[in-house]
Amino acid sequence: MTLAPWHAEDWQRLLARRAQDRLPHALLLCGPAGLGKRAFADAIVAALLCERAGEREDGLACGHCRACALLKAGSHPDAVRVTLELRDDGGGTDQRRRTEITVDQIRTLGERLALTPQFGGMQIALIDPADAMNASAANALLKTLEEPTPATLIALIADRPARLPATIRSRCQRIDFRLPPRAQALGWLNAQGVETKTADTALDVAAGNPGVAMELARSDGLKLHAEVDADLRALRGGQSSASQIAMRWSKSEPERRLWFAAMQLQDCARALTAPAELPKLAAGFDRINRAREQLRGPLRTELVILDALSALAA
Ligand SMILES: [Zn+2]
Structure with a gap:
């Protein structure tokens, strides 16, 4: 240990x-x-x-x-x-934990x-x-x-x-527990076998959180993040429609994609120079997070994402 x-x-x-x-x-x-x-x-x-x-x-x-x-x-x-205990009404492989x-x-x-x-x-x-x-x-x-x-x-x-x-x-x-200094986080990621360049990018995406960065580096998280980035840029630039993107996102890892989208809005808010834009970004951030919760509900995934993206595009 x-x-x-x-x-x-x-x-x-x-x-x-x-x-x-x-x-x-x-x-x-x-x-x-x-x-x-x-x-x-x-x-x-x-x-x-x-x-x-x-x-x-x-x-x-x-x-x-x-x-x-x-x-x-x-x-x-x-x-x-x-x-959190397993719910006793579950049974089989579909057992769910209590909340x-x-x-x-x-x-x-x-x-x-x-x-x-x-x-x-x-x-x-x-x-x-x-x-x-x-x-x-x-x-x-x-x-x-x-x-x-x-x-x-x-x-x-x-x-x-x-x-x-x-x-x-x-x-x-x-x-x-607070975010460690960047050099310490990088050193730790290196020691876990993540090479420096990947560790550096992952730490950027994870806003300095070493555990989240590690998860991104070990899974296909960075690739997924880049895709979300490109999709949102295309949405803003009018090259892709919300429905095209919603269809794609609903097919693979919708929750993670929405999470990346929320993180990106947070980054935008941090880098913001025009404070007048802030309420709009905050509303978008909330909208995306609500969509992440809605994914657990009865609505169709594609519609949940479409709804959130349409709100962002507007
Ligand atoms: Zn002992």
Whole structure:
């Protein structure tokens, strides 16, 4: 297990708190997707449960003691993960996940944390995505946070922490993951095997987010992005019609294409010199994002895209 270079400071701070026996009861790990919040959370869980903790200079888990082996197998009794469950009405291959973490899940977690740890160490819970807890689940969690059991740590992971009630946020120690400096992101992408030129382009498209850039570089994301770019230019220049483009986009990866279109509008807004244009770009951005949501609904994909593109062209 390794951590990204932009995690180093927060990691050292946590290690220092552990050394002083001053670990918080609850952590809130937040920031945009693509910055490795989950890898960081997994590293915390592993390091706190490892039986040879403190052996390594970097403070990471040893990776081969009994606790590490159980954790890897997903069967460590003192590690709990609360996440979106599969809906029981699904069945077959078409099972879908719930969109909310429910109060029952949080109550079960509270009961479990009230028990003594089986290995005599800590009990650690990850709630991920914590911003998907519904109101009653959040209320139940608040009770658990208000009366913390000793030797427990609850880590909440949230892409959109503002969705969590302030009462919960105020009871957590917050770690904000932010975009790393460009040179650091480039170095990391290189170390993952992405060559510099591709890494550079991918970071531009991903607005500096290394995880998103990596995903773009490893998939056909950059090619798709270039196609969307050309399509939107042709739409604006009148060489292509919205319906021609909608037909093409609906046939392959419509969601990703719309996402690229939204990103492009955001880039335009950043580079804007005439502020009068800003409301128009913002409206276009919202329109595209609404279309992305509509793709999950009953409307025909092609019509959803056509509608959004027609609004952009106008
Ligand atoms: Zn270990």
